[in-house]
Amino acid sequence: MSEIFKGSFTQQEPIPDEAIEAAVAVMRSGRLHRYNTAPGELAETVLLEQEFAAQMGAKYCLAVASGGYALATALRAVGVKPGDRVLTNAFTLAPVPGAIAAVSAVPVFVGVTEALVIDLEDLAAKADQADVLLLSHMRGHLADMEALMAICDAAGVTVIEDCAHTMGAAWKSVASGTQGRVGCYSCQTYKHVNSGEGGLLITDDAEVAARAVILSGSYMMYERHLAGPPKEAFETIRYETPNISGRMDNLRAAILRPQLRDLARQCARWNERYAEIEKGLRDTPGLTVIDRPAEETIVGSSIQFLLQGWDGEAVQQVLSRCLARGVELKWFGSAEPVGFTSRYDSWRYVDAPPMPHSDAVLAGIVDMRVPLTFTLADCALIARIIKAEVGAVYEKM
Ligand SMILES: *Cc1c(COP(=O)(O)O)cnc(C)c1O
Numbered sequence: 074m075s076e077i078f079k080g081s082f083t084q085q086e087p088i089p090d091e092a093i094e095a096a097v098a099v100m101r102s103g104r105l106h107r108y109n110t111a112p113g114e115l116a117e118t119v120l121l122e123q124e125f126a127a128q129m130g131a132k133y134c135l136a137v138a139s140g141g142y143a144l145a146t147a148l149r150a151v152g153v154k155p156g157d158r159v160l161t162n163a164f165t166l167a168p169v170p171g172a173i174a175a176v177s178a179v180p181v182f183v184g185v186t187e188a189l190v191i192d193l194e195d196l197a198a199k200a201d202q203a204d205v206l207l208l209s210h211m212r213g214h215l216a217d218m219e220a221l222m223a224i225c226d227a228a229g230v231t232v233i234e235d236c237a238h239t240m241g242a243a244w245k246s247v248a249s250g251t252q253g254r255v256g257c258y259s260c261q262t263y264k265h266v267n268s269g270e271g272g273l274l275i276t277d278d279a280e281v282a283a284r285a286v287i288l289s290g291s292y293m294m295y296e297r298h299l300a301g302p303p304k305e306a307f308e309t310i311r312y313e314t315p316n317i318s319g320r321m322d323n324l325r326a327a328i329l330r331p332q333l334r335d336l337a338r339q340c341a342r343w344n345e346r347y348a349e350i351e352k353g354l355r356d357t358p359g360l361t362v363i364d365r366p367a368e369e370t371i372v373g374s375s376i377q378f379l380l381q382g383w384d385g386e387a388v389q390q391v392l393s394r395c396l397a398r399g400v401e402l403k404w405f406g407s408a409e410p411v412g413f414t415s416r417y418d419s420w421r422y423v424d425a426p427p428m429p430h431s432d433a434v435l436a437g438i439v440d441m442r443v444p445l446t447f448t449l450a451d452c453a454l455i456a457r458i459i460k461a462e463v464g465a466v467y468e469k470m
Contacts, residue, residue: 075461078399078454084446085267088328089335095327105322107136108294115299117326122273122300125333129248129256131275133282134300136321137289140237140259143272144172144207146319147233147255150276150284151205153178158203160230162191163417163431164405164438165209169235170420173207182417184431189363189377189438190216192431193224200228209235210242210249211415212377212440215369218244218252233257240265241340243370254278255285260325263442265339265374266332268325279306287311290318339445340372346443346452347373353456354378359467360460361437379437380463387466388439394462400455406436 088096099117104110107118118136126134137143153159155177161169164185173180181202184192189212196206206225208216225232232253236242239249240258250256255278258264260271276282279302286301287310295307332339354362361379365371380388385406392402403413410419416435417425443452 075398076454076458078451078458080399080447080451082401082442082444083263084444085262086445088267089331091331092328095331096324099323099327105324107320107323107326108292108297109323110297116297117323117330118321119297119299121321121326121330121333122298124330125273126275126300128333128336129251129275131251131256132277133275133279133302135274135282135285135289135298136326137272137274138319138321139270140235140257140261140264140272141168141172141175142319143257143259143274144169144233144235145175146285146288146317147257147274147276147281148172148176148178148205148207149288149317150281151231151233151254153205157205160196160199160203160206162209162211163425163428164189164415164435165211165235166237167414167420168237169207169209170417170423174422180417180420180423180425182423182425182428182431184428185211185434187361187379187381187434188366189214189434191221193217193220196221197224197228200224200230203230205231205233206253207233207235208253209237210239212375213238213242213372214363214377215239215242215244215249215366217366217368218247222252237261237264238374239372241336241372245368246370250275255281260329265336265343265372266329268328268332271321271325271329279303280310283307283310284314287314288317288319290316290320292316342445343373343443344371345449346445346447347371347376349449349452350376350441350443350456353453354460357460357463359383359470360463373443375440375442377438377440379434380439381437383437383470385436387470388437390466391439391459391463394465395459398458398462400458400462401441402459403440405438405440 283306
């Protein structure tokens with residue numbers, strides 16, 4: 074009898090009690106809008122921004138409606154205009170090119186390596202084509218950030234970091250999201266903190282922060298952004314910047330504050346699970362584990378492996394055999410996007426030339442979510458199932 078996994082790949086942990094109580098208190102007050110405060114009261118949204126800025130070591134923080142909204146706001150705030158070209162990853166999630174499209178700019182895709190990070194050679198070759206790189210740390214994989222920043226600094230390219238998968242991660246102990254001009258995070262249910270929807274944007278640049286505050290819909294109440302830049306920063310910006318409403322509300326902020334206080338512990342729990350799965354997958358013939366660089370502090374909320382050089386039908390067989398045993402894998406190489414889209418050639422609103430090397434990498438990427446509701450025993454079981462099914466298909470190839 075072969076073992077079957079019975080858990081759910083989409084079930085997150087409950088919202089912590091402390092967060093539920095804080096949310097109930099906000100609802101009892103009726104003051105859900107961030108600028109609706111009693112005399113002397115600091116809104117949950119403001120407190121969240123102050124705390125997240127301190128946690129990340131950033132000067133300024135703005136809480137917004139979603140991660141995708143944070144990305145589009147960052148692009149506008151650094152000055153991207155309609156028709157501008159913006160460098161971004163060929164391997165990322167749809168909201169990333171979507172944010173570029175939201176400001177009527179044009180994505181220029183940069184390739185992906187076997188380590189699942191942006192291809193720095195390709196980046197260097199294309200750096201003269203745009204003034205901005207929207208860098209996605211897709212699936213939590215960090216490129217050599219020193220080398221990347223050196224390339225971008227030399228070419229005068231402004232970096233915006235998409236940290237939807239790297240909240241809590243670091244490169245050489247530098248927090249992900251603090252190396253570029255702007256760092257953007259998602260607080261959506263499947264990321265590292267969960268308020269259903271939500272986003273956070275950090276920066277040390279007063280001008281960018283001021284534009285982002287006005288863009289988010291501050292109705293000239295920017296002085297109440299205690300994690301925002303000083304009043305002087307708004308002097309001209311407040312007249313020149315449109316209001317594109319996308320604020321966060323106090324209810325979500327209340328839910329997020331206790332979760333952010335617990336982030337380091339949660340990241341450690343993800344990493345235990347990741348390590349258990351990785352250990353179980355090692356030495357599987359035909360399967361390549363992604364070795365993580367020593368410089369990287371990871372958050373193992375998902376895991377990837379490569380079936381390098383496999384034909385599509387064999388990969389599909391692995392997926393269906395695993396699914397039959399309860400293990401839900403995603404394949405980024407699938408020609409038809411199902412449930413999500415992660416590769417440049419799925420976004421046909423962009424006129425992108427073919428990238429054969431990236432295509433070969435993408436064709437072999439298999440991905441799995443690692444929710445914290447999995448026990449370590451679940452993780453070991455899942456790895457045994459994958460190992461057995463990859464082995465069974467590989468033997469017959
Ligand atoms: C989820 C996600 C986003 C956008 O976040 P939302 O809060 O869903 O808008 C951006 N980039 C990546 C890589 C993501 O996975």
